[in-house]
Amino acid sequence: MIKEVKNNVLYFDGCNTVELAKKYGTPLYVYSESDIHARIRELKETFLDRYPGARVAYAGKAFLPLSMARIIRDEDICVDVVSGGELYTALKAGVPAEHIEFNGNNKLRNELEMAVESEIGRIIVDGLQEMNVIEEICRAKGKTARILIRITPNVKVSSHDYIVTGKKDSKFGIPQDDDILMPLIRQAIESPVLDFYGIHFHIGSQLFENEFHLEATQVALELVKKIKEKFGYDIREINVGGGFGATYTDEERKPYSYFLDPIMEKVTDYCGKNNLVKPAIAIEPGRSVVAEAGITLYTVGAIKEIPGVRKYVAVDGGMTDNIRPALYQAVYTGVVANRANEPKKDTYTICGKCCESGDIVIKDLKGAAPQTGDIFVVFSTGAYGYSMASNYNKNTIPGVVFVREGRDRLVVKAQSYEDMISREI
């Protein structure tokens, strides 16, 4: 149990959250290392250990301070990066280059140079222009690059529009159009500096049904077959992206096997029937690895009751440490950490401190009545919270603490005012 209540106080991975707030200040991101490791263990036991050649590249965009990159290194899994900054962080943390893959719809030349130079494991090519640049860089540096080609599988999924990426009208990937795709694939196969390794897709985020991944896998398999027929070339990997849902309030997270076993079965089946060399399967889970492992601690400030309308309970953070409610209407839940056992008699809206009406953290929550000075905990903030934090209104970015079985350690210092203006000339 990573969450438990003792003496009316919420404990997280064995640590008293009120004490953590006192020790480090608020707002504060707190991550359960036990939970992150448990998730990675699940990936190993149900996927990596069962399917030869399988690969897990944690999507660093969800949360990638050095400390998280070191967990990836120590767990000996891979990481998917989407910028020079994430690549730099992964390399700094000592993740082996072979364990890094690079995604993105507009990788900059200097980012690609860094990737080729450091000989990372895979570059996921998003278009012809990019592939030309990679070839040019490889020639200039006397290197080769292992690539996957990202397709848009044209699968519609049920998720928020902003986090759906695999549909036809998308800035990501290469459309299902033979006139575009086939010349590009021929070039990849024939290039002496490219090792054309596989096909990649990513269809969206926060999914709870496996049908979309399966549908897209079918599209990728048909392409594998076409490539074999047309060019006599064997594809060695299909990367099915991330998107596995996490629990925020009452959704039920599905085990990885729910998504992955049917994919593996489909691949085995299809390749057997069509006499194809079976490609290995790679995945890029981000949210599902870290969302539930993270919580945010706030201190309650101003409380405002508008009679007959709503009670606003303001906290010392908000959209600057968690943009997701404002950006995606994401729904969270939480409790007053120092009243965790009290009856939920009150209804209130937790709002942030930014000058923006949309800066709402949780709308119409039922819980124990908070008092100014109480500590409020928001659950499941581990993915895309810290990584999307901003300095809007010149609020500082909170620190990050890792907890594990009752022990705590600071892994990111809270930003100070001096830090915040240090680049301003």
Ligand code: LLP
């Ligand atoms: N691979 C690729 C190529 C992706 O574009 C993404 C997410 C992932 C993997 C990881 O997906 P996940 O397992 O985390 O669902 N900021 C948004 C999420 C954007 C996701 C973009 N791509 C949010 O806070 O909901």
